[in-house]
Amino acid sequence: MYLVGIDIGKLKHSFCLLEKETGEILVEPVFFKNNRDGFNALLSSFKHLPQKDILIGMEDTGHYNLALLKFLLDRNYQVALINPVATNLTRKMQGGISKNDKLDTLTICDVLASNQRVKSYRISKYSSFDLYEQKQLTREHHNLKEEENQLSNRLQKCIDVVFPEFNSLFKSKYGIVYMNILKEFGSADAIAHADIRTLRKCFDTGRGKHISLTAQELKEAARNSIGFPSSSEATQIKHLVARIELIKEQIAEIDKKIEEFSIQNNSPILSIPGISH
Incomplete structure (x- = not known):
């Protein structure tokens, strides 16, 4: 030997x-x-x-x-x-x-x-190279989720400054309308002075779904908001929303590849209730 x-x-x-x-x-x-x-x-x-x-x-x-x-x-x-x-x-x-x-x-x-x-x-x-690929994908998923959480926390901090009442207007955070409004306006002051037609465009999800909140109700809430009209915070909100949306797209891409490997492996662990790809 x-x-x-x-x-x-x-x-x-x-x-x-x-x-x-x-x-x-x-x-x-x-x-x-x-x-x-x-x-x-x-x-x-x-x-x-x-x-x-x-x-x-x-x-x-x-x-x-x-x-x-x-x-x-x-x-x-x-x-x-x-x-x-x-x-x-x-x-x-x-x-x-x-x-x-x-x-x-x-x-x-x-x-x-x-x-x-x-x-x-x-x-x-x-076959160890397949294992390496799967490890890298799941690590990237974990890293992206951590980054998304950090950015979401920063976003909430900015919202608390410029429009403290914003979250109470929605049943859940980070929906399409929620993110559209933040990305387009970024503060209560900007919403309060926005054209109602421009505001209504943010409510168009393109999926036939509607939320109970109307553009007029949002505009009225913005007018009565105690938020501080900070242009720096509003700019940060727009940037943070764009980065969060990008990370969500990347997570979806990573998860699709993880599922492909999972199907290829056909592991019996997937037969356990609560265990997914």
Whole structure:
């Protein structure tokens, strides 16, 4: 069995090659670039060896290893992803303290050669890229929802300044009419001085649905509002509404892709009541 230890970097990686049974180092630790020429140079170092006898190991370092991992899996090499904690512990047991890229390639080989019953690595499969895609999509969904909540809180703060009574006029927040009015006018003062025909356009949802509030009632409420006519807050409201609407569109796009992966996986977890895509 031949072991290839690869230490992952951003612009360049390093690797070494040794024989497991004898511990003989066949290729001393050396750097190669993180590009196709570098990857081909890596393969040329052990292309003379039987592919089925080669085990390649690298740390599971997030995203820096993805391009190289796919390159190797595309060529049917067996690749082990190692927990960085295992590499660190092995380095310390060998007396090393600081990280050294070239020497770490040998440490990675030591982890691969370990006879421990519970291995400190897992053999990567091509399906892991689908898992990566799903993780990224759900993380993006989470990040967008957090950003939407932050923007919504800022929006409510601005509304409290320029039109404190605004929310009480609607049964629910963030509907089409609700957002149209904020995006178009941004304050009670602007609504109070608006042309009633322009105001009515904000009530047109284009879906045949109507709300109990009328344009005239909204205009009257704006006239009697105790809100502070702040142009800066009104400008912020218009910007915040536009950003919230954009994020909602992005969340819908992300959720559609998540559902596509979910249908493809056909996981039995979806049979549990309350669990959706």
